[in-house]
Amino acid sequence: MSFIELKNIYKKYPGADKNSVSDVSLNIEEKEFIAFVGPSGCGKSTTLRMIAGFEDITAGELYIDGQKMNEVAPKDRGIAMVFQNYALYPHMTVEKNISYGLKNMKVPADEIKKKVDWAIKVLGLEEYRRRKPKNLSGGQRQRVALGRAIVKDTKLFLMDEPLSNLDAKLRVSMRNEISKLHRQIGSTTIYVTHDQIEAMTMADRIVIMKDGIVQQVGKPMDLYKHPANKFVAGFIGSPQMNFYNVTVSGNVVTFEDGSKITLPESITSKLGRQGEFILGIRGEDIKLDAQNIDIFKADKQSAVVENVEVMGNENNLYFTFGGASSVARVSKYEVSEIGDEIEFVLNPMRMHFFDKDTELCCI
Amino acid sequence: MILTKKQRRVEWVFAIIMILLSLLFLFPVVWMIANSFKPDAAITADMNSVRAFIPPAPSGNFFDNYLSIITNTSFLRYMGNTLLYAAALIVLSVIVNGLAGYALAKIDFPFRERWLLIIMMLMIVPTETIITIHFLFIAKMGLLNTVVGYILPMIVNPFNIFLFRQVFISLPDDVWEAAQLDHCSAIKYFFTMVLPMSKTVVATVSVFTFLSVWNDYLWPSLVFTSSDLLTAQIGLNSITANVNTTMGMTLALITMVTIPVIIIYSLFSKQIVEGVVSTGSKEG
Numbered sequence: 001m002s003f004i005e006l007k008n009i010y011k012k013y014p015g016a017d018k019n020s021v022s023d024v025s026l027n028i029e030e031k032e033f034i035a036f037v038g039p040s041g042c043g044k045s046t047t048l049r050m051i052a053g054f055e056d057i058t059a060g061e062l063y064i065d066g067q068k069m070n071e072v073a074p075k076d077r078g079i080a081m082v083f084q085n086y087a088l089y090p091h092m093t094v095e096k097n098i099s100y101g102l103k104n105m106k107v108p109a110d111e112i113k114k115k116v117d118w119a120i121k122v123l124g125l126e127e128y129r130r131r132k133p134k135n136l137s138g139g140q141r142q143r144v145a146l147g148r149a150i151v152k153d154t155k156l157f158l159m160d161e162p163l164s165n166l167d168a169k170l171r172v173s174m175r176n177e178i179s180k181l182h183r184q185i186g187s188t189t190i191y192v193t194h195d196q197i198e199a200m201t202m203a204d205r206i207v208i209m210k211d212g213i214v215q216q217v218g219k220p221m222d223l224y225k226h227p228a229n230k231f232v233a234g235f236i237g238s239p240q241m242n243f244y245n246v247t248v249s250g251n252v253v254t255f256e257d258g259s260k261i262t263l264p265e266s267i268t269s270k271l272g273r274q275g276e277f278i279l280g281i282r283g284e285d286i287k288l289d290a291q292n293i294d295i296f297k298a299d300k301q302s303a304v305v306e307n308v309e310v311m312g313n314e315n316n317l318y319f320t321f322g323g324a325s326s327v328a329r330v331s332k333y334e335v336s337e338i339g340d341e342i343e344f345v346l347n348p349m350r351m352h353f354f355d356k357d358t359e360l361c362c363i
Numbered sequence: 364m365i366l367t368k369k370q371r372r373v374e375w376v377f378a379i380i381m382i383l384l385s386l387l388f389l390f391p392v393v394w395m396i397a398n399s400f401k402p403d404a405a406i407t408a409d410m411n412s413v414r415a416f417i418p419p420a421p422s423g424n425f426f427d428n429y430l431s432i433i434t435n436t437s438f439l440r441y442m443g444n445t446l447l448y449a450a451a452l453i454v455l456s457v458i459v460n461g462l463a464g465y466a467l468a469k470i471d472f473p474f475r476e477r478w479l480l481i482i483m484m485l486m487i488v489p490t491e492t493i494i495t496i497h498f499l500f501i502a503k504m505g506l507l508n509t510v511v512g513y514i515l516p517m518i519v520n521p522f523n524i525f526l527f528r529q530v531f532i533s534l535p536d537d538v539w540e541a542a543q544l545d546h547c548s549a550i551k552y553f554f555t556m557v558l559p560m561s562k563t564v565v566a567t568v569s570v571f572t573f574l575s576v577w578n579d580y581l582w583p584s585l586v587f588t589s590s591d592l593l594t595a596q597i598g599l600n601s602i603t604a605n606v607n608t609t610m611g612m613t614l615a616l617i618t619m620v621t622i623p624v625i626i627i628y629s630l631f632s633k634q635i636v637e638g639v640v641s642t643g644s645k646e647g
Binding site: 054073074075079080081083085087088089090091100101104105148211286 | 537539541551556559560
């Protein structure tokens with residue numbers, strides 16, 4: 001049995017027309033770092049709150065460490081949680097915020113002191129221990145919230161968008177700190193975020209949700225390379241995957257604007273059928289370099305650059321191709337300017353074909 | 364903020380009007396305090412002059428009126444009684460009305476909004492209209508002329524419940540969730556988290572409760588018959604009704620009753636304003 005098991009979990013709020021969470025089944029192993037990711041309203045926080053016990057489970061079963069938890073109070077589930085808005089006790093100092101739970105759990109005073117000192121040291125809060133939350137920055141408050149969670153020796157950490165209130169730079173450093181902390185403590189962690197970069201960089205496995213339904217569960221690179229459907233393909237990766245409505249006939253792919261490319265035999269045979277598809281290709285698989293253009297020269301395409309995003313280490317070129325707005329991610333050495341005509345090829349080995357009706361990935 | 368010349372002139376005019384109004388309201392208070400140090404003859408002599416607003420020069424008999432009250436009457440005891448009742452009522456009022464306000468703000472129970480509406484409607488019912496019911500109730504329970512009988516009907520106050528509810532509704536729910544994971548019970552959460560996080564409204568309710576007890580006349584005059592239990596206002600009335608009480612003593616008595624109210628208002632004016640303003644705040 002896995003450490004956490006969600007069996008056909010449903011959540012429907014009173015008066016709502018449809019389920020907020022539908023048929024979520026998932027096994028989470030001990031010490032795993034799993035991220036729930038998806039757009040706002042996809043049910044990721046609701047699922048987390050059902051695991052925490054703050055929301056009733058409408059149907060289905062939840063097991064933590066082999067014990068059915070549906071009716072167990074949050075405090076008895078052996079969990080610690082970090083909240084989006086930190087949820088610190090505003091009238092208590094950093095030290096008291098961290099030790100409050102331990103005191104309520106009747107932990108001996110000397111042990112509390114040891115644990116609080118350890119947490120404060122690990123989180124670099126030594127000079128702030130007597131400050132109240134209002135006198136701390138966002139990052140420091142988030143660390144206090146983490147401290148409150150780590151002192152409790154729980155096997156399961158729940159984190160509900162803990163970095164969403166921080167600025168971009170601080171988010172990157174806190175991301176790092178949370179990953180380090182997870183490795184150091186080794187607790188199972190369920191992390192909710194709407195930021196796919198956070199999920200990709202931190203999690204062992206990612207659960208992608210949309211409209212209360214799990215779209216795909218897998219390792220970050222598996223999701224990136226083999227998305228189960230168009231939604232996952234579009235959600236994971238930055239810039240977003242390019243999508244084109246195409247018709248496949250024989251070996252030829254025809255785009256909406258009449259552009260054509262030829263697919264290798266290996267791809268068409270995998271595709272299995274002909275007709276209308278959605279073709280997806282990531283920005284980095286649109287190649288502008290001479291070597292790739294030479295390899296796929298029969299399918300060379302051209303377009304006019306409409307916008308350039310200079311990222312420093314690379315450039316994103318925006319242009320219209322195949323009847324859709326497209327982006328190519330190119331190296332910093334491939335300098336183009338707005339209005340330049342560029343020649344490029346689409347790497348057929350990196351193409352994804354989605355069924356036009358179901359949007360499920362065909363290859 | 365940089366003000367234009369015209370804005371500055373308007374500010375000045377506004378300030379002058381406010382100062383004049385304040386003086387108008389302070390006028391009788393200054394007169395009362397100044398004359399509370401004088402013998403009756405001096406009060407009468409100064410009546411029609413500016414000296415009526417100036418206290419006499421400190422001398423051996425400067426505090427005679429006050430000393431006479433302290434030595435010849437039980438007024439200090441009445442003041443002590445009132446302070447004791449106020450303290451008990453403040454504690455009970457914060458607990459009972461606070462818990463009710465918390466339930467109305469944060470706990471989902473059937474007809475919650477209707478209950479709130481009823482409580483808000485009760486706010487417009489004047490105390491005088493229900494005082495007979497209170498009296499009969501307390502009399503039937505055999506609690507007349509007891510401290511419990513005096514305090515009991517004063518604990519629940521619809522305005523205080525509403526005040527607490529308006530503040531508690533804006534408290535973040537995730538703090539309660541975090542507290543639950545920290546093994547904090549609902550009651551402990553109320554006392555160790557909710558009340559400390561709502562210091563302003565606790566201060567406001569405490570001040571309002573103190574003032575209502577301190578200034579109350581009708582209810583204690585009905586409940587108390589024993590002179591040992593009298594409040595300051597009733598004591599003031601019974602002492603001034605005595606033929607031996609001089610005008611100076613009366614003014615000293617009124618000063619003694621007024622000073623605590625002035626002190627409380629000056630110390631907590633910010634909280635009182637904030638507390639009342641919060642009742643009109645948007646629901647969170």
